[in-house]
Amino acid sequence: MAMIQAALTEEIRTGKVIYHGLAGHLLLQSEPYILRTRIIAPMEYRIASAQKRMMLGREQALAHLEKVDQERQKWTQYLYGVDGGDPALYDIVLNLEHTSMEQASSTIATLATVRCFGMTPKIQKQLDDMALASRVKATLAFHASTSELEMEVTADGGVISVGGNIPAHRFDEVKEIIHGVPGVTAVH
Numbered sequence: 488m489a490m491i492q493a494a495l496t497e498e499i500r501t502g503k504v505i506y507h508g509l510a511g512h513l514l515l516q517s518e519p520y521i522l523r524t525r526i527i528a529p530m531e532y533r534i535a536s537a538q539k540r541m542m543l544g545r546e547q548a549l550a551h552l553e554k555v556d557q558e559r560q561k562w563t564q565y566l567y568g569v570d571g572g573d574p575a576l577y578d579i580v581l582n583l584e585h586t587s588m589e590q591a592s593s594t595i596a597t598l599a600t601v602r603c604f605g606m607t608p609k610i611q612k613q614l615d616d617m618a619l620a621s622r623v624k625a626t627l628a629f630h631a632s633t634s635e636l637e638m639e640v641t642a643d644g645g646v647i648s649v650g651g652n653i654p655a656h657r658f659d660e661v662k663e664i665i666h667g668v669p670g671v672t673a674v675h
Contacts, residue, residue, distance in 0.1 A: 488514070488566065493625035496618040500611075509559055513567045513576070515617075520610045522599050523576065526591060528583035616642040619670050623647055626668050633661055645672030 492514045498504050499515070506512070512523045528536075530552070537548035563571035574580050579598060581591045620642040627633045627640070638651035638661075647665055662674045 489621070489624040489628040493618075493621040496614070496621040500614045500618050510563045510567060510571055513563070513569065520606075520613070522595070523578045524595050524598075525574070525577040525580045526583060527580060532583055612644075616644070619645070619668075620647070623665055623668050623671065627661070627664060630664050633657075633664060636661070645670055646675065647671050647673070648675045 491511075495506070495511055495514055499506075499521070512521060515521050530549075533552055534545060534548045537543060537552055538545060541548065541551070543551065559571060563569060569576065579594070581594060583591065586594070620640045623642070624638070624640045627636065627638060636651065636653060636657070638649050638653060641648045647668075649661065649665065653661055665671055665674045
C-alpha cells in the first residue's frame with residue numbers, strides 16, 4: 488500500500504491528473520482538493536455494456552458483473568475497511584440511468600474547474616508534503632530492516648515526523664534510512 492500511495496501521490500503533484508480506478512482515492516482520503524467521483528448504472532445498463540464490450544451472452548455478462556462487484560467489495564473492505572459503495576466516500580455520484588456519459592463527463596469537468604479544486608500554493612505544498620511522506624513510508628516499507636515496523640509518517644517541507652511503535656534501539660537506524668530519501672532535511 489505504501490508503494491502504491493507513493494506512486495499515486497507523485498503523479499497527482501501536478502494537480503492535473505485524472506485517476507480512473509477502483510479505490511485509489513481512499514489512499515488520499517484526507518485531501519480536500521481531490522474531486523472524488525463515482526459513476527453508477529442500473530444492472531441492465533451494465534449487462535448490456537458488458538455484453539457488447541466482452542461479446543458475452545446475457546447470463547455470462549451477469550455472472551461476470553456479480554463476480555467483479557463481489558471482488559471489488561471484498562478488496563475495498565480488506566484494504567481500507569470501508570464499503571466502497573458508500574456515497575459518503577465521494578463528492579459526487581452520477582447515475583447513468585438519468586444522464587448520458589457525455590453529460591456525466593461535462594458535469595465532472597465543470598466541477599473540476601471550480602475554485603475549491605484548483606491548484607494554489609497552499610495545495611501545492613500539501614501535495615509536495617504528502618508525496619515526500621509517501622516516499623518515506625514506501626522506503627521504510629521496502630527496506631528489509633524496517634518493513635515490519637508500523638509507523639505514521641508526516642512531512643512539513645523537508646522535515647519528517649515519525650510516530651508509532653519504534654523500539655528505542657532502532658530509532659537511529661530508522662532516521663538513517665529516512666535521511667537517505669531525497670528531499671528530507673530533518674527527522675523528528
